[in-house]
Amino acid sequence: xxIQQISIFVENKxxxxxxxxxxxxxxxxxxxxxxxxxxxxxxxxRLIVDKPKEAVEALKDKGMTVSLTSVIAxxxxxxxxEFAKALRVLADNTIGVEYMYAFxxxxxxxxxxxxxxxxxxxxxxxxxxxGITILSAEEIYGM
Amino acid sequence: xxxxxxxxxxxxxxxEVLHYIQSKKLVKMVHLAYNNVPLxxxxxxxxxxxxxxxxxxxxxxxxxxxxxxxxRDNYPFGMFAVPKEQLVRxxxxxxxxxxxxxxxxxxxxxxxxxxxxxxxxxxxxxxxSDYVHVSxxxxxxxxxxxxxxxxxxxxxxxxxxxxxxTKRQVQIMQDYGSDILCCxxxxxxxxxxxxxxxxxxxxxxxxxxxxxxxxxxxEEMRREIERLLDIRAYDIYxxxxxxxxxxxxxxxxxxxxxxxxxxxxxxxxxxxTGKSLADGEFGELVFTCIGKEALPLIRYRTRDICTLNHxxxxxxxxxxxxxxxxxxxxxxxxxRGINVFPSQVESVLLELGMAPSYQLVIDRVNNxxxxxxxxEMTEDMFSDTVRSLESTEHKIANALQSTLNIAAKVxxxxxxxxxxxxxxxxxxxxxxxxx
Numbered sequence: 292x293x294i295q296q297i298s299i300f301v302e303n304k305x306x307x308x309x310x311x312x313x314x315x316x317x318x319x320x321x322x323x324x325x326x327x328x329x330x331x332x333x334x335x336x337r338l339i340v341d342k343p344k345e346a347v348e349a350l351k352d353k354g355m356t357v358s359l360t361s362v363i364a365x366x367x368x369x370x371x372x373e374f375a376k377a378l379r380v381l382a383d384n385t386i387g388v389e390y391m392y393a394f395x396x397x398x399x400x401x402x403x404x405x406x407x408x409x410x411x412x413x414x415x416x417x418x419x420x421x422g423i424t425i426l427s428a429e430e431i432y433g434m
Numbered sequence: 435x436x437x438x439x440x441x442x443x444x445x446x447x448x449x450e451v452l453h454y455i456q457s458k459k460l461v462k463m464v465h466l467a468y469n470n471v472p473l474x475x476x477x478x479x480x481x482x483x484x485x486x487x488x489x490x491x492x493x494x495x496x497x498x499x500x501x502x503x504x505x506r507d508n509y510p511f512g513m514f515a516v517p518k519e520q521l522v523r524x525x526x527x528x529x530x531x532x533x534x535x536x537x538x539x540x541x542x543x544x545x546x547x548x549x550x551x552x553x554x555x556x557x558x559x560x561x562x563s564d565y566v567h568v569s570x571x572x573x574x575x576x577x578x579x580x581x582x583x584x585x586x587x588x589x590x591x592x593x594x595x596x597x598x599x600t601k602r603q604v605q606i607m608q609d610y611g612s613d614i615l616c617c618x619x620x621x622x623x624x625x626x627x628x629x630x631x632x633x634x635x636x637x638x639x640x641x642x643x644x645x646x647x648x649x650x651x652x653e654e655m656r657r658e659i660e661r662l663l664d665i666r667a668y669d670i671y672x673x674x675x676x677x678x679x680x681x682x683x684x685x686x687x688x689x690x691x692x693x694x695x696x697x698x699x700x701x702x703x704x705x706x707t708g709k710s711l712a713d714g715e716f717g718e719l720v721f722t723c724i725g726k727e728a729l730p731l732i733r734y735r736t737r738d739i740c741t742l743n744h745x746x747x748x749x750x751x752x753x754x755x756x757x758x759x760x761x762x763x764x765x766x767x768x769x770r771g772i773n774v775f776p777s778q779v780e781s782v783l784l785e786l787g788m789a790p791s792y793q794l795v796i797d798r799v800n801n802x803x804x805x806x807x808x809x810e811m812t813e814d815m816f817s818d819t820v821r822s823l824e825s826t827e828h829k830i831a832n833a834l835q836s837t838l839n840i841a842a843k844v845x846x847x848x849x850x851x852x853x854x855x856x857x858x859x860x861x862x863x864x865x866x867x868x869x
Contacts, residue, residue: 302848328820332846
């Protein structure tokens, strides 16, 4: 149930994001979701893509610092209170959220939330117990 | 103490005896230099100094300095004090910046140098029955021939392997049973890694000590080489202008390099004022070649920054010890009145287990000097969260603060973003003096 997210170290220089996304595009990798965490000096670009391995190779070839991080993806119905319900489950089970970002799919009528938590296995367990959909890697990559 | 010396009567001489020897040799060499090297005659005459004014080593501070540029200006042989029929050897420095500096030796000079290298080999525990594996380059560079002649002088067996073909080097170590390895510390690391790659347990090699020099290295590198090769690693110092490797070398105490001061007289001076500094004070190392004929350099400015320590060593040697040079005067930065060497930043990074890929950017903001230390990110250092990257920055900044006594801003850079030319990275960008 773990999804491989690509994290890339990015200096705050204009043009870097374009270069990175171009490097990924060149090898025919499609981006599913994107998020960036930034400070005044640097940022961490996080990508969910359809072919993580190929993307990592392409980025490393360009000399970038890249790592793969396990994250989980929840699918929630696009209506008020659904997201809050999921977060409550995590809070009640004292699972900490490091970061998260979301994207909406019109096709599926759902919102998808990528979560990095301190205990992924237990998070998957308790979310499922509470009826929240957890997507497999194949489902996300093949979306 | 007993045994572990090549020339105990000199290496363990009392200060009085050393003072006597140094004084006699200095008086003689000052005459030699004045009468045979036009540059010295000119320099002496300019300040109204007569060779006869120098009566003992205590008068050394009356003498003018010699600079690397003097050798370059008199390239190739203009500072030699003997006719060429007395020369037996030429060496030259690599000349990475500017013109080469060429040095010459008489038979006597070669003997002095060989004795200094022989003392070095004995100081690290070498004996006549050892195989001395010399993996320094042989050629104009002094490394190879220096240790080679030292080994022969001692009566040990020199194996002149020179550099390159590392697997063959390891094979020779295994087959011949090399006891002592001499090379640059970076090559020692490479040999150590090759030993591991070849699936050889270093404990099965006879090798027990290494004499490493000719480039700056750190305590961390020493520990790594000792681990990789299962030996004790010793630091040797030398420069062709003075002789070559063996000007000074560590003993088995690994507590500073004993300078062969009966041959090469060292001083530490303030690089700005030229004034002599006391033991323990950091300053520029200056040598006078009191025992040499072909190139009798007087107060030669090495540009290396280190300290001297005249206390008698636990090994029994009275020869003064010099600390590992912490940098060169050319590299020294003065930031808010504090001396900072790029090499200090390098050792902080190495101590933290990080790659020493860094650049210092010095600027003046609101009349205050600011230093930014930029460090290239590696995969080991990278983490997916901002929090841990910021804590890495703080960790580096704190370590720098405690080593340099100056606050530095740390900035993480993408790999390979520091420009390199011919493999060497530019370490310092000083923006302060641009109007």
